[in-house]
Structure formats: C-alpha cells, structure tokens
Amino acid sequence: MPKNSPHLVMFSKHISGGEEMDAILQIMITGLTLGSMYALASVGLALTFGTMGMFNMAHGLFMTIGAYGSYAAAELWGFPLPLALLVGLLAGGIVGAAMHIAIVSHMLHREDFTTTIMVATAGVAILLQDLILKQFGAYPFKQPVQVEGLMLIGNTAITYQSIAIVLFAGILIGTLGWLLTKTRFGLAIRATAMNQDAAKLMGVKTELTYLQVLVIAGVMAAAAGILISSLASLSPGMGANPLIRAFVICVVAGLGSVTGAGFTAISLGLMEAAIGYYFGVRYGFPVMLGLVIIVLIFRPAGLFGKQGVVRA
Amino acid sequence: MTNLSILKRHLLGCVLTVAFMAMLPLFITQRYFLGEIILFMIWASVAIQWNVLLGHAGVFSLGQMLFFAIGAYAVGMLGVHLDWSPWFSMPVGAVVAALAALVIGLACLRLKTAYVALLTFAIVFMVDSLIRTEVECFTTVGGRCLPFFGGGQGFFGFDDLGFRSMLKGKWIVGNYYVVLGAFAFSLVASILVIHGRLGLAFRALGDSQIYAAARGLNRTRFHIIAFVITAFFTGLTGAVYAAHFRFAGPSLFEFSNLVFILAMIVVGGLKSTWGPVFGAVLMMILVEFAKGWGDIQNTLIGVVLIIFVLLLPRGLAGATATLRSKLMTDSGTQDNLHAARADPRGAEQ
Secondary structure, eight states: OGGGOHHHHHHHHHOOOOOHHHHHHHHHHHHHHHHHHHHHHHHHHHHHHHHHOOOOTTHHHHHHHHHHHHHIIIIISOOOHHHHHHHHHHHHHHHHHHHIIIIIHHHTTOTTHHHHHHHHHHHHHHHHHHHHHHHHOSSOBOOOOOOOOEEEETTEEEEHHHHHHHHHHHHHHHHHHHHHHHSHHHHHHHHHHHOHHHHHHTTOOHHHHHHHHHHHHHHHHHHHHHHHHHHSOBOTTTTHHHHHHHHHHHHHHOTTOHHHHHHHHHHHHHHHHHHHHHHOGGGHHHHHHHHHHHHHHHOTTOSSSOTTTSOO | OOHHHHHHHHHHHHHHHHHHHHHHHHHOOOHHHHHHHHHHHHHHHHHHHHHIIIIIIOOOOOOHHHHHHHHHHHHHHHHHHHOOOHHHHHHHHHHHHHHHHHHHHHHHTTSOHHHHHHHHHHHHHHHHHHHHTOOSOSEEETTEEEOTTOTTTOEESOOOOSHHHHHGGGHHHHHHHHHHHHHHHHHHHHHHHHHSHHHHHHHHHHHOHHHHHHTTOOHHHHHHHHHHHHHHHHHHHHHHHHHHHTEEOGGGGOHHHHHHHHHHHHHHOTTOSSHHHHHHHHHHHHHHHHGGGOSOHHHHHHHHHHHHHHHOTTHHHHHHHHHHHHHHHHHTOHHHHHHHHHOGGGGGO
C-alpha cells in the first residue's frame, strides 16, 4: 500500500537540503499535516467508542466514501471546489446515518454488542469497499478537490495544500469541540457517554444521540478521507492505512477519549514524520506501533484513559 | 450426561468426519473438485481455531492470518532460501507461529477485548506493509530480485510435497491427504480444548470473571495459552497451504480473507463446536455459486455477514438449537427442555 500512504508522497514532494533547521522545519510541517489528518480520522472513532462502546471497522470506508464523493462531485458532475467538498462530507454523514438505521440501532441492546458490532461493521466495510471497486474501478485517481501552489521558507517548500489541510482540520475539530462542550446537543452526547441510563432518565433521547454521533463520525472521517486523498490518491483500499493509524491513536489515547485522540494524533504525526525523516518512511509506523505497545504495558488504559475501567 | 461422554461423542463425530473426508477421493476424481475440498479443509481449519479463540476463550484476535502467514512463509522461505522440503519446514512454521503468538500475547492480552482486536489488527498491517515495502535483494531467483521476505510478490515455485514425482497425474490426492491430516489435527485439538479442562476454564471465566478469578483462574494466562495453541494449528494450516499451493505472499494478509473466515464462523455459529465446519462448507458453496454470477464474492460475503449478525447472531448452530427446543416444547417433554437449556452444549450440533 505504499502507493496510497500520504506521507510517502509528502516526503517526495518536500525533501530538500540536509541543513538541521530545514530538517526540523520539514518534520514540523509534515508532522503537523499528518497529525491533523490523523486527528480528523480518529476523533470520530473515539467519539463512537466513547458514547456507545462501538468499534467501527467501517470507519475507514467512511473516509473512502467521503473522498470518492468529492471526486465524483468535482470530476464527474463538474461542481465547484467548495461544493464538491461539501458533497463529500455529506456522503460520509449519510453513510453513517444509514449504517445506524439499518444495522447499529438493532444491535445496541445485545449483551455482546462490543464484539458483534465489530463483526457487523467488518461486513459493512468489505461490502462498501467492493461496491466502490465495482463503481469506480481499482485505478487510483487524483483528487481534484485541492489547492495548487507552494511557498518557500528558507530551503523548505510548503505547499498551500498542507496549509489548507491544517486549517480545514483545525476548523472542523474546533467546531466539534465547541459543539461537544458549549451546546445542549454536546451536553446530551457527553451525558450519554458518561452513563446512558442516567442520561435517559434525565430525558436525553439516547437513540437519537447515537444517530447523531455516527453522523458526526461519518462527516469527520469523510473530511479526513478527502484530505488524505488530496495528498496520495483515490483507491478503494485507501481507508485501510489511515484507519489503522486511527486505531492506534485511539488505543494510545485511551479508547473513547476524544480530546486525548486529538492530542495523540498530532504528537504521533510529528513522531512519525521524524522517524520517517531520519530512518526512512518504511519504519515510521512500525516504530510508532512498537512504542504504543510499550506504553500500553505500563498504562493499559492508554495515556488519557481512566485506569481500572479498561483492564478487564 | 457426564462431561466425558460429551467429549467422547464429539471425538466420535470427529473420527466419522475425517473418515468421510478420507473416502471422498475414491469417488471424486476431478482435480478441480479435489482442489476445492482442499481449500475448504484449509479455511475450515483456520475457522475452527479462530472460533476456539473468539467464541470460547473470548480473545478477540484479528491476527489469525498473521499466524497462518507465518506458517506459510516458513515453508516458502526455507524452501526458496535453503532448499528445505516442506516436510521439514511445516512443523517449523507451526512452532514459529506459536512462538510469535506467545510474544504478541504477552504484550497485548492483558488488555480489554477491543484493545486486543485493534492491536492484533495493527500488528498484521505492520507486518504486511514491512514485507511489501522491502526492496533490497537478498538473492536473485531466475533473474528476479527476491528480498529476504519475498517483497510484494512473495515466494513461489519452491519444492512441493513430492507427490508430483511419486503419483504423477494423481499428485493432488497425495496433497489431499496431507491437508486432511492437518485438518484432522486441528479439529481434534479444538475439541480437546473446548470440552477439556481448558474449555471448562474458559466457560468459568466467561460466566463470571470475578468468581473465576476468586477461584484462582488467571484470565491472562488462559488467554495466552489459548492464543498460543490456536496459533500453532493456524500456523500448521498455513504451512500446509503453502506446501499445497507452492505459494506464500502478502496477499494472505488481505482484509477479504479475514472477513471470509469470520463469515464462516458467524454463519456456522460462534461459540459452537461444529459450527465453523458447517459454516465453511456453506461459504465455500456460496462462493462457488457466486463465481457464476460475476465478480461479486466480497459483496456477497459482506451481505451474508451482516444478515447473520442481525438476524441469526448465533448462526446455524444456534438456529437449530432454538428449533429443537421449540419442537421439544410442542411434544411436551418439559424435562428435556430444561436439560437443553441447562446444558449450553446442547446448542452445538
């Protein structure tokens, strides 16, 4: 899957002189760009786990669908760029809602929800991936929704695309943070996450909350998918790589911790960029995973998780 | 009914199944069908082991294809790099898979279900991408640059089991019995685990973890034991796969393989004893039919998986058990019903 990994492309675009300052700047830019994409990819996953204890194996496909939605809108229907972006986000939200209505809502009350929902969403993942493959083919497309051009700071080139990614991700995550902490809507979600029975007794329509959470996760994942595909390319399997990173980020942060997932994503993005720069892109993820496992040996509940809740 | 008689009954079923499978080549002579049955036995064996882990021990591992691949790669690598015959490299593959499971298990299995699933999934992905991105040539085979772990194409064309020179045109029958041997090993092992002392421990931990812990059962220890045992047989199956197809490559790690086997378990019935075998039969037949309808295999697997999880979460094994207990209520034998309810293994045939 090296073809589809965004950081490979980024390095080949950016690599320049061997000056120490340049290297640090380079790592910062790559790391921040990667980190903000990872953050977008993982907050939705963390939110779904936090509120409903559901691990969504189809989350990577939400990303793929967002990317293909934007692509179809821009390339096939000729929509202008902002509108195409919106179509992609919408596509993610719709798939999230559809999955909730068709599958998740019927399974919420099962005793072994955590495991069976993983099986069911794995089925959704393979189904959606195959449908996309049938519709668009395996040939990797270029994402039309992106900004061209670059600027130079010293010897380091910064593409406007990188800046756009960080800004866009920042705006979306900021909005989500505002929604969760400052609105009644967010209060309902947080209450459900803390204790769904108590939330229900206080008049929160938890079923509706779950639907909203999956829509938010779908939109966030779609955004991540669009951004990732603008650096790499579109392919039916493009969701696998960022999904795994989102998994790892959520595990390090402590499953369900949304803020933790955001911070962890940025730091792991920076770390991966640094490892990739000094040891080769190939080792970025393996070293990261190794560190994650070491972290978990000492803090089984993750960095931001509550001790004792997670370790069975 | 004592515990022993249940174990014996299942072992008898096992003997009958293997005897039936052993007679098939006498009636089926087309190489294609024998090949399909070989493939069935391979996937069924993986499904059986995964069901022991997932359904009985309660370890949500998504790393089963890693152990399968370790077995396959052992045969491929020892065959290509050192010219070993698969007969020697197959046991090596199984042992290496078990050792890998021990290391991964020690690192991951203390964690909660969802974490175990994610970490094992991530580890498989990591190994997959490391293998695919390896570019340095270790040797050159037939003018082709071959990295140490085979790169994106993997290993092929190494020594076979030796039946091609021994049995000439009927070589596949030889392979058939080797695969049947591995399948039988895997089946017997799964029954001994499920209905033996280990299975008792799993049931105790599943019923009440706190009470089980109070009686001195260490959850992590039992999980690691289950992980290592199933990895051994999964690795053995992978080794047999490589010896039969003379291939080991990163395509084994594809998500669709994992979901295919998961579908076998879910269709047959998670937590049952024989479910995965029947599930494997059904899924193989389904995929065989699907070939005639065009390239829709993965769509079909996804749909089947979703339908079963939604409507028949206990699979066919669970459905037949429910049906049987309904029939018993109709005939009014209340005692039998109680027996069927009290004995969870009543749901397994």
